[in-house]
Amino acid sequence: MRLEAQHLTKSYRRGQTHFNAVYNACFSLADGAFVSLIGRSGSGKTTLLNMAIGLLSPDSGEILVDGNNLFSLEDRQRSDFRNEKIGYIPQGRSLLGNLTALNNTRLPFHLQRRSGDSLQKARELFIQLGISHLENSYPKELSGGELRRVALARALINSPELILADEPTSDLDIDTAREIWELFSRLNAQGVSFLVATHDVELSRRGNAIWQMHSGRLTLEAG
Template sequence: MRLEIRHLTKHYRRGRTHFDAVSNVSFSLADGAFVCLTGRSGSGKTTLLNMLIGLLSPDSGEILVDETNLFLLDDRQRSDFRNARIGYIPQGRSLLGNLTALDNARLPFHLRRRSGDSLQKARELFAQVGIPHLENSYPAQLSGGELRRVALARALINSPELILADEPTSDLDIETAQEIFALFSSLNAQGVTFLAATHDVELSRRGSAIWEMHSGRLTQKTE
């Protein structure tokens, strides 16, 4: 899946302060790329990803996913598009407390009418992310790193073409983080496109390119 971003801007105001959390950002993300997005806390990474996934509307600019202009779709079409084609791993905690870990991961499959069942796929994913023993646990019973891995399985359940990951390894120990990035690399080798915000310099080198944000601008691209 190819992403084409043109002059994307998101403006915020806080009290008397006005600023662009994302400021005139343009780039293209080639089909099959694996880009790591770095930048200091507050530089606009999450704001950018939230626009790319279609959850936050930009003040100006365009997001083209393949040939589709994301913000020319209506809400329903946009969420269908996201559900079918994009996997998102949000930065914060995002699981539903009244569902088991496995049911949280299966949820995106069942939000739309689909044939088949998600149980086997969810179990495979739980094994891949190293939490097969936690299927029936509830989010309140899990550690930060375990929650992260459930969110990862949830992002993968519909076999997305593009994965947007916001600090996917932030709660993980080094070994588990490396395993997760190895999983990303193998999915990438199968053609899945990645854009991952990460503070982890070591892991970011595993991608095909490192981009850096600074005060809302995309300042540096290292291929």
């Protein structure tokens, strides 16, 4: 899958003034890429990621998925696209409080008709991520790093082509962070693409390109 952004702009209002959270961003993310998105807090990384997968509408500009305009799709088709192709690990807490860790992970599997066994798949992911003992815990009973790994399992349940991760290692200890890097590298070697917003220098070194946000402006560099 090729994901392209053309001249994306999104502005917000703060007090009496408008400012551009993202201004005129263009990129092309090829199959198998591993891109790190860096930039200071408030530079627009999350805003860019949310537009890239159609969760947030830009004020202007387009997102093309294999040449097709994402925002010309119906809401339902856009959700289906995300559910089938994208694994998103949002910044901050994103699990549903009334479901166990395991059922949070299984949920995206059941948003569409699929064959296979979500329970077995979720359990395999929990083993890989070292969180099997947390299957029946609820989000409020988990630490930041544990929540992050459950969100990662949830992002992987439908075997996505592209993973968008927003600060995936920000609340992890160094050993757990390293396991996440290894897992990302392994998945990337299997053909999964990555676009990862991160302050983690070691993680961004693993990528094959570094994109930088600076006050809403995106510049692309080779890694």
